[in-house]
Amino acid sequence: MSEKNRLIDMNELERFLWYLQSKSDSAFERETEKAVKRFLTEIRRDGG
Numbered sequence: 001m002s003e004k005n006r007l008i009d010m011n012e013l014e015r016f017l018w019y020l021q022s023k024s025d026s027a028f029e030r031e032t033e034k035a036v037k038r039f040l041t042e043i044r045r046d047g048g
Helices: 010-022 026-045
Strands: none
Touching: 010 026
16 A cells, blocks of 8 residues: 555544644634644545
């Protein structure tokens, strides 16, 4: 499997994104939360 075609577990990805979001500066907390939610919604919609 090539680097571009590597599969990722969606639950693992979600946990990682929320972990990163929790490490963001509190001034950006609302924006990073919205970005994570939007990304997860889009990737699920697109069949991720």
